[in-house]
Amino acid sequence: MIVNILKVEKEKNNYKIFVEKNPLYPDGKGGQLGDRGQIDKANIKYVDENYILVDRELNVGENQIKLDKNNQKDISKQHTAQHIISAIMKDSYGLNTVGFRMSEEYSTIDIDKRISGDLINKIEDISNEKVNENLDVYEKNYDRSEAENLSLRKDISEKITEDIRVIYIENLDASACGGFHVKNTLEINMIKIIKTENIKNGYMRIYFLAGERVLNYLKSSESILNELGTILNTNKEDFVSKITKIIEENDIQKKELDNLYSYKANNLIKNLEPFKIVNNINIFYLEKEDESFEYVYKNFDKENFIFILKDNDTYKIQSDSVNVGTLIKSINNEHSTKGGGGKNNGQIKGNISFENIIDLI
Template sequence: MSEKVKVIKVIKEGDIYFATIENNPFYPDGKGGQLGDRGKIDTVDVLNTPETGVVLSKHLNPGEYFYEIDEKRRFDIAQQHTAQHILSAAFERIASLKTVSFKMGEEYSTIDLDEQNIGEEMLNKAEELSNDIISKCIEVEEIFTDKEGAQKYNLRKPLSDKVSGQVRLIKIDDFDISACGGFHVKNTGNINLLKITNTERVKGNLTRVYFLAGLRAIKDYSQKDSILKNISFILTSGLYDLENKVEILLNENKDYKNRIKKLAEKMAYHLSKDLIQKAVVVNNNKVVYHKKEDETADFLHKYVNLKDYTLIIEDEKNKTFSIVSNNINCKELIDKLKMNNNIKGGGSEVRGNISGDIKFKDILKILEK
């Protein structure tokens, strides 16, 4: 901490302390789509940096204090921001796709492109071109000019009509030049790596591209590499055989599930006979009740004559009841239960489900009426 900042006033707003600062040196959150600064004023942490001041972790009296800006965070922001310029320029060069918005987050960053159908091949080309520019260690130039001077350059994005006064341009050789007031690295090599991690369609006709750059991309690679190695160890498979191994396991699992399903249905046939013998008669209604333990319960309705019996299955784990019957009106029964108990549910005349704080005996009481 070698420089000082003047705190004009501090106001407590709920659980936070909002400070107004003279000539605020902290870059604000969200400006130009990027993250804002963090750091300290005296020994107090700067938690957020809105346009109009800073949010502190505790109270400070007005006065002059030494301050510190988190330079490691600034460098991370610079890596992400310059990477965005490169990635946006890459998409424009490869497929004439325009970046309509950019957002930097604490974990990842995104750009929205004006196209809804972007294939894997195009994504790979944009990523490859971006990393090629990064690997060439091109100087990232700052050019300060006015609006008239800026318009002489072949800007990737035209200047807004609202722009006035001095304009700062970020130039990466002849690959990209854009107006920008945010943080940037001095050399594209400082970014190290750019990785596209995901895409999704947004707002109907746009594609959102998720990406990581710099240390974020390296950490992501390291974490995924560790996960793959652990999975490889668990499955006793070589790393490059994992895909085939997983496919085999999924097919085996599907086969086992089908076998279990068939066995459960056979079990349901035999179980239904025992349950019918134990049926409870309530007001001329014969009720077959079963507490679900496995998939067998899912097939009982096939083997209980629903014209003569009402089948009630309790899933104690999920606190639900399934009611199936052609003998009573299930919808009417559930409506009555909802009037007298703290439950949710619904269904048709022949089938319904309820959940909540209710017991089997509570259902029987309604059937008795």
């Protein structure tokens, strides 16, 4: 395939090339990934309807395109898998697909209701049953008036004015779509739903993989499990009991550590003397050594005081005698530090010393 480059523009570390009659499928159209491959020796990184993003500069004029067929096969599997999942959810459970997006790691389907994990598992099982039923996937083209009379899974966008391409999955689905698809469901091999999340408007987002992406996911999961087995020094079958025991032990240790920090903090507060007295206000100052100093800060109970805790380049300030927020604003104006606070507490960060703070009290 030959493409005629009309103009080249540098875009950070890449190059935008503007071509005559862009022949490549653009990223994001119908939620799908775009074409990948090479133009001359430049790798295609992104395809827009108006330009192609590549990783090296190209000459204006005719250049050879070599498309990545494996990328197209992968996209076709993900996209057809989406049609299968969406058709099953629509026909069997009345769930409408309201969004679809494909990335290089996973694909997502947004549906108009939130459903249980059990139903998600059932949808995955049925989807894989359909994959293994050896269903033909084919396309037909219609003019707009013909397409309006078809029984399709979703309405045709009013933005589409030209002929309509409909993708059929034998005895399962008919949907207007311009993307890449397999010829037969067996090409997909397997569909795996990896997670879900609730999103706005009461919708749910379903993350899924298809084809070789499932195999790669399983290999990665297996590798992680093997590594965990080595770390935990146990078999996979015993992971739950082993991790549960570790969490319980950790909770006990955390409580013991909290008690130790609290005890140390109480002693620090009890024996803490003012570092300095300014305008009859007791200035207390500590530099953080461990978490017990946070307990001191949270439980400080002196009167007529300003307490400053230094944590690396951050100063945490609290007081019952001056407005901490106003003090921090003064420090920011004087020293170009960053921070803020309210009437009784706040914090500030930057190149500043304890003495700089004291000077502005």
